[in-house]
Amino acid sequence: MSKVLKDLLYSDDHEWVKKTKDNVVLVGITDFAQSQLGSIVFVDLPEAGDDIEKDEEFGAVESVKAASDLIAPVSGEIMEVNDDLVGEPELVNENAYEAWFLKVKLSDSSELDDLLSAEEYEDISE
Amino acid sequence: MQKKTCLYDRHKALGATMEPFADFIMPIRYTSIKEEHEAVRNHVGVFDVSHMxxxxxxxxxxxxxxxxxxxxxxxxxxxxxxxxxxxxxxxxxxxxxxxxxxxxxxxxxxxxxxxxxxxxxxxxxxxxxxxxxxxxxESDQTSQLAIQGPEANDVLPDIIGGSIESLKPFTFKDVRYEGEMIIVSRTGYTGEDGFEVYASRGTIRTLWEVLLEKGVKPVGLGARDTLRFEASLPLYGNELTDEITPLEAGFSMFVKLDSNQDFLGREALEKQKKNGVEHRIVGIELEKRAVPRHGYPVYKDDEKIGYVTTGYLSITLGKPIAMAMVEKPHTNKKTAVDVEIRGRRIPGFVRKRTFYKRKK
Known part of the structure; x- marks a missing residue:
């Protein structure tokens, strides 16, 4: 059984979104996603300063066997990228909710309303 | 109807990730591909290859x-x-x-x-x-295990007997085990020392249990692919197909063109050898961290010159490497080429394709 944290928001594409302060969120992939992928060997991320667009691809997670596109759960400007994942992609397998990918300044905070609650996400990740 | 090997319920009990492979449902990994890969490189692992x-x-x-x-x-x-x-x-x-x-x-x-x-x-x-x-x-009656890794010879001979520790590479013998005559060969598909065992379903089930009790790690088809790839062993469907000749795949050493024995395909290969191949499989190493995968295009400047047949971020080397079929003019070592990964060209170069060789 994979873990779902109560205080996060989720996308259909198995990403989590965590509100940190007004209009700023952290984005990562869920425990369910990492368990489906298996050993993650590489995380291909954009750079700080780039914009991401909700529902558009912004990077990829590569496991030994497969590449999986990352789909933006929200729109905004990337403030920071988690550089730790470049050298230690296995951090995502170890704790998917600690291993954030991007810190994003939201361009439209109402997009958060479209995301799933923990209960709703549990239903689709079984 | 998907076929199950005689160990299907054992794989399920171990919590393996199972996926269809050929007509079978097979274990891809039990824990992680990386862990299983390293177990075979450094210790010993056992594969259910009864689908062969x-x-x-x-x-x-x-x-x-x-x-x-x-x-x-x-x-x-x-x-x-x-x-x-x-x-x-x-x-x-x-x-x-x-x-x-x-x-x-x-x-x-x-x-x-x-x-x-x-x-x-x-x-x-x-x-x-x-x-x-x-x-x-005899495929349906025959089950098969591969016991692979530097410690394979410390484990299997004690279980099976029959002096199999003295088997030379690429030889086999019949051994009596559990009242049945089984075939044990010094072969494998991992680049390591090891054995392959052919027996009935029941005997293979027994041997599997004994091996696991002795601490041999079960290894899935995921690591089988990463292991064989590093050792430059071809996979049918990737490096070899109905469209590719052994000369193009770079395996002329397994073709007896220097003998006078006739074989099906000889005439065509003789002609190809005389005229030279138009493309050939090479090794490629990328200079930037990325993962080249089967089917990704290979470029020389702006010209597409081939495609990746198998690629990984090598577990043993920690580097992105690939085997790729490329046009002949670009097969020399150190030739600069790009692999296109998600729309971006990642620079690399042609290299020797035996990425891993075990120490004797």
């Missing part, structure tokens, strides 16, 4: 016929020896790659890929007219 096909050639002209249907030499192969090679179409392209076990002049065993069992069987039967032989598909 076993086709027996029987009759007075078995060896002669097998030699005609196989790119490598069976005529001069000694009994209890094994040869790696290819079954070829008349066009010289590969029907399948396989191990040929010479049991006697009257009996040869072809161990073939699961995905090709039916195709191989029909191909063999199709060419029996001029020979006194019978072809028997």
């Amino acid at each position: 096909g076993e086709i027996k050639i029987l009759g007075p002209q078995a060896a002669k016929y097998a030699d005609f249907m196989f790119s490598n030499d069976i005529i001069n192969l000694k009994e209890n020896h094994i040869a790696y090679g290819f079954m070829l179409h008349e066009t010289g392209t590969v029907v399948d790659d396989l191990l040929a076990y010479k049991i006697s002049e009257h009996e040869v065993l072809f161990v073939v890929n699961a995905a090709n069992i039916e195709k191989d069987y029909l191909h063999l039967v199709d060419h029996t007219d001029d020979f006194d032989v019978r072809i028997r598909n």
Whole structure:
């Protein structure tokens, strides 16, 4: 059984979104996603300063066997990228909710309303 | 209807991730591919490879016929020896790659890929007219384990006996185990030392349990692929297909063109050797961290010159490496090439494709 944290928001594409302060969120992939992928060997991320667009691809997670596109759960400007994942992609397998990918300044905070609650996400990740 | 090997319930009980492979549902990984890969490189692991096909050639002209249907030499192969090679179409392209076990002049065993069992069987039967032989598909009755890794020889001989520790690479012997005559060979598909064992379903189940009790790690097909890839062993469907010849794949050492023995596909390959191949499989190493995968295009400047046949971020080397089929002018070592990954060109260079070789 994979873990779902109560205080996060989720996308259909198995990403989590965590509100940190007004209009700023952290984005990562869920425990369910990492368990489906298996050993993650590489995380291909954009750079700080780039914009991401909700529902558009912004990077990829590569496991030994497969590449999986990352789909933006929200729109905004990337403030920071988690550089730790470049050298230690296995951090995502170890704790998917600690291993954030991007810190994003939201361009439209109402997009958060479209995301799933923990209960709703549990239903689709079984 | 998906086939299950005799260990299906054991894999489920171990919590394996199961996926369809050929006609079978097979374990891809039990824990992680990386962990299982490293277990085989450094210790020992066991693979359920019961999906592999076993086709027996029987009759007075078995060896002669097998030699005609196989790119490598069976005529001069000694009994209890094994040869790696290819079954070829008349066009010289590969029907399948396989191990040929010479049991006697009257009996040869072809161990073939699961995905090709039916195709191989029909191909063999199709060419029996001029020979006194019978072809028997024993795949359903035969189960197989591969015990691989530097510690394989510390584990299996104690269990099976029969002095198998003295088996030389590419030889086999019949050993009595659990009241059954089974075949044990010094072969594998990982680049490590190891054994492959062929027996009935029940005996393989027993052996599997004993191996796990002794601490041998179960390893799935995921790590089997990363291991064979590092050792530059081809996978049918990637490096070898009905469209690719062994010369293009870079395996001319398993084709007996220097002998005077005739074999199906010989004429086409002789011609290709004389005229030179138009493309060939090479190794590529990328200079930036990324993961090249099967099918990704390879470029020289702005010209597409080929495609990746297999690629990984190598677990043993920690580097992005690939085997790729590229046009002949670009096959020299150190040639700068790009692999396109998600729309971006990642720079790399042509290199020797044996990425890993074990220390003897």
